[in-house]
Amino acid sequence: xxxxxxxxxxxxxxxxxxxxxxxxxxxxxxxxxxxxxxxxxxxxxxxxxxxxxxxxxxxxxxxxxxxxxxxxxxxxxxxxxxxxxxxxxxxxxxxxxxxxxxxxxxxxxxxxxxxxxxxxxxxxxxxxxxxxxxxxxxxxxxxxxxxxxxxxxxxxxxxxxxxxxxxxxxxxxxxxxxxxxxxxxxxxxxxxxxxxxxxxxxxxxxxxxxxxxxxxxxxxxxxxxxxxxxxxxxxxxxxxxxxxxxxxxxxxxxxxxxxxxxxxxxxxxxxxxxxxxxxxxxxxxxxxxxxxxxxxxxxxxxxxxxxxxxxxxxxxxxxxxxxxxxxxxxxxxxxxxxxxxxxxxxxxxxxxxxxxxxxxxxxxxxxxxxxxxxxxxxxxxxx
Numbered sequence: 001x002x003x004x005x006x007x008x009x010x011x012x013x014x015x016x017x018x019x020x021x022x023x024x025x026x027x028x029x030x031x032x033x034x035x036x037x038x039x040x041x042x043x044x045x046x047x048x049x050x051x052x053x054x055x056x057x058x059x060x061x062x063x064x065x066x067x068x069x070x071x072x073x074x075x076x077x078x079x080x081x082x083x084x085x086x087x088x089x090x091x092x093x094x095x096x097x098x099x100x101x102x103x104x105x106x107x108x109x110x111x112x113x114x115x116x117x118x119x120x121x122x123x124x125x126x127x128x129x130x131x132x133x134x135x136x137x138x139x140x141x142x143x144x145x146x147x148x149x150x151x152x153x154x155x156x157x158x159x160x161x162x163x164x165x166x167x168x169x170x171x172x173x174x175x176x177x178x179x180x181x182x183x184x185x186x187x188x189x190x191x192x193x194x195x196x197x198x199x200x201x202x203x204x205x206x207x208x209x210x211x212x213x214x215x216x217x218x219x220x221x222x223x224x225x226x227x228x229x230x231x232x233x234x235x236x237x238x239x240x241x242x243x244x245x246x247x248x249x250x251x252x253x254x255x256x257x258x259x260x261x262x263x264x265x266x267x268x269x270x271x272x273x274x275x276x277x278x279x280x281x282x283x284x285x286x287x288x289x290x291x292x293x294x295x296x297x298x299x300x301x302x303x304x305x306x307x308x309x310x311x312x313x314x315x316x317x318x319x320x321x322x323x324x325x326x327x328x329x330x331x332x333x334x335x336x337x338x339x340x341x342x343x344x345x346x347x348x349x350x351x352x353x354x355x356x357x358x359x360x361x362x363x364x365x366x367x368x369x370x371x372x373x374x375x376x377x378x379x380x381x382x383x
Contacts, residue, residue, distance in 0.1 A: 269328025
């Protein structure tokens with residue numbers, strides 16, 4: 001039966017980028033992983049197809065060869081087969097030339113004895129949402145992380161006999177990869193015998209099936225430092241997925257999302273708070289208390305004649321600075337509020353005020369200047 005197109009296997013477009021390929025592969029691999037589908041031959045076959053497709057498309061050279069020749073690029077009799085054939089090579093030809101020019105190729109010299117290494121654990125990404133006040137003071141959060149951990153049955157070795165170490169793979173000589181030469185192409189692919197680990201186990205652990213890791217959910221407490229911003233990332237080394245057969249673990253990346261606050265807005269190290277003022281207070285002046293991001297109160301002196309949009313700066317009342325004892329400033333922005341639902345007495349007072357204002361426009365320079373320009377505009381239109 002003909003092989004399915006690798007792009008179709010992963011469910012991605014032919015112009016998909018590396019991130020899209022990885023995302024699609026990880027999603028499907030989790031779905032069809034043998035640990036989640038025990039004794040399911042169809043799921044096992046699908047899992048192998050996914051690995052084969054991703055192994056080719058994630059590598060630029062392999063992908064270029066596949067895009068040009070399709071599956072024939074990796075089979076005997078494909079393009080260039082007449083120039084030396086197409087099969088696993090372990091010496092001579094272009095492989096040696098590449099090794100001589102670049103030393104190590106893809107993490108280890110091909111065929112080097114003892115070069116085997118198990119797969120390092122994958123990195124994990126988790127997102128955490130916190131309040132703006134928690135971002136100011138710092139906090140601790142507990143994460144529930146689905147991940148792969150070292151198998152307890154074999155102590156992460158992958159072998160049922162814990163004392164017996166894995167042997168170097170005879171096919172790839174411990175490199176984890178084998179090369180196929182076809183004409184001027186040198187294709188490198190994961191070793192089919194050891195699956196890329198560079199080692200083989202004669203008596204694999206029944207619990208983890210020789211992988212050395214099993215799927216579990218971990219509980220992890222993470223400290224969020226004061227001053228973090230929305231979009232910041234915290235890296236926890238070695239807290240990712242456990243590596244297979246004793247290989248090092250991956251890292252955990254915690255991405256911070258800060259929820260909007262009902263009162264404060266952040267601008268770097270500064271904080272903005274908008275304060276509504278009664279019309280009378282803005283006109284006469286006075287004092288007003290405003291909250292600060294640190295939970296305290298600050299008194300702001302409002303001068304007579306304050307207008308909407310005026311700002312007052314309070315030094316050192318802003319946000320914490322990441323890994324620094326300093327703080328930014330707080331800016332209080334004023335909004336003059338027009339009163340609603342006037343009482344009879346308030347209406348009478350305002351009507352008296354308006355009658356007086358008609359005879360004294362000096363107290364309203366903005367409106368006086370605007371209507372003077374309007375008058376000039378209409379007079380110019382008549383001319």
